[in-house]
Amino acid sequence: MTRNETQCIFEGCDVPSLPQSTKCFFHKNRNVCSFAGCRNQVYARMLCVGHGGRKPCSSPGCSSSARVGSFCCRHGPKPNRKLCTSPGCPxxxxxxxxxxxHGGGRRCRMQGCETHARTGGYCWRHRVQSSSSQDDTDETSSVVSSSSTAVELDPLALLLADDYENEILDDAALDSYFDLLLQSDSVGIAVQL
Incomplete structure (x- = not known):
């Protein structure tokens, strides 16, 4: 494969070079490996990774690059993780x-279920029931499908919405909900969103 003279000098770069330069805009401040015939970008000591720019692993016979200190991931220090308390378990x-x-981990939140929790505190079997119970609370709080349509909102449903189920409302929030109640002529009010 021949390289076009107006193309960037770096290996794999097909971007046109800048006027009076052999490099493109991205590579203009980067150096080329000093190894003869190599057109890779320098990593350290004017060499690319392939020609010794990275320090090799100090373990005999290993050709990987050093990551932690002078060793690669396989030969470096192992993370200090706490192990299972059952005898002989790694x-x-x-x-x-x-x-x-051996019995660790969280259990499913569904009453009476002893399976391990996977997502959102529920096991694989009860994940659907947990999302359907979420849908039920959404229906009672009047889901709005479009921001430009008028919808019927029940002020009591807003007051009892899932967001405020376990919180104590401040005075300003209570005042706004009671204002909605007083303004409505019927059970629901039309609100332009």
Missing amino acids: NVRHTGGKCIR
Whole structure:
């Protein structure tokens, strides 16, 4: 493959070079590897990674690059993880001091279910029921489908919406809800959003 003279000098770069330069705008402040015939970008000591710009692993016979200190990921220090308290178990511990196999971890939030929780505190079997119970609360709080349409909103439903279920409302929020109640002539009011 021949390189066009107006193309950037770096390997794999097809961008046209700047006028009176051999490099494109992106590579204009980067150096080329000093190894003869190499057109890769310098990593360190004027060499690319392939020609010794990165320090190799100090472990005998390993050709990987050093990551932590002078060793690669395989030969470097192991992370200090707490292990399962069951005798001879090499697995990482979870809630309760044990790995999942030996009874650690969280249980499903569904009453009476002893399966391990996966997503949102529910097991795989009850994840659908948890999302359907979420849908039920959404229906009672009047879901709005478009910002330019008038919808019927029940002020009591707004007051009892899921967002405020476990919170104590401040005076300003209560005043605004009671104002909505007083302004309405019927059970629901039309609000232009």
